[in-house]
Amino acid sequence: MQWSKIKSRYEALSAPCFGGTLAVHVTSYSKALFDIGAGWITYDGVEVVRLMTPSFYSLNYNLRPETLDFGSAVHACVFEPVETLVTTADPVVRGLFLLDRRCGRRTYERIWCEELHPFTRDSARFRSEVEGWAGGAE
Secondary structure (H helix, E strand, O other): HHHHHHHHHHHHOHHHHHOOOOOEEEEEEEOOOOOOOOEEEOOOOEEEHHHHHHHHHHHHHHOOOHHHHHHHHHHHHOOOOOHHHHHHEEEEEEHEEEEEOOOOOHHHHHHOOOOOOHHHHHHHHHHHHHHOOOOOOO
């Protein structure tokens, strides 16, 4: 499936609190000497969460390279069942799911913990702030 269709479907699944102004972006830097890319999310045109995906991170943070594939993570959020998204160990998929309308407050609270991957934690804090939720992410 084309990236533009996956992007549109993911953005349509964003939580109502975002009012349709949440956008997901992905890029790769093909002229770089190593595999590098980025994925980021904007809210009202302002970048709120970013993930860089060079090999450096997979070596230093013990994450598999496919774990840091932002485009594949967006695809998983669109097509995987909710039960899979709630229990996934993939920090990128988990962070994206926290911004999804299918992730309500109880699910959010079940996922939230201080030891989350930085991308997941930033997504959780952002959702909590926009929703006005007190508790876990503050």
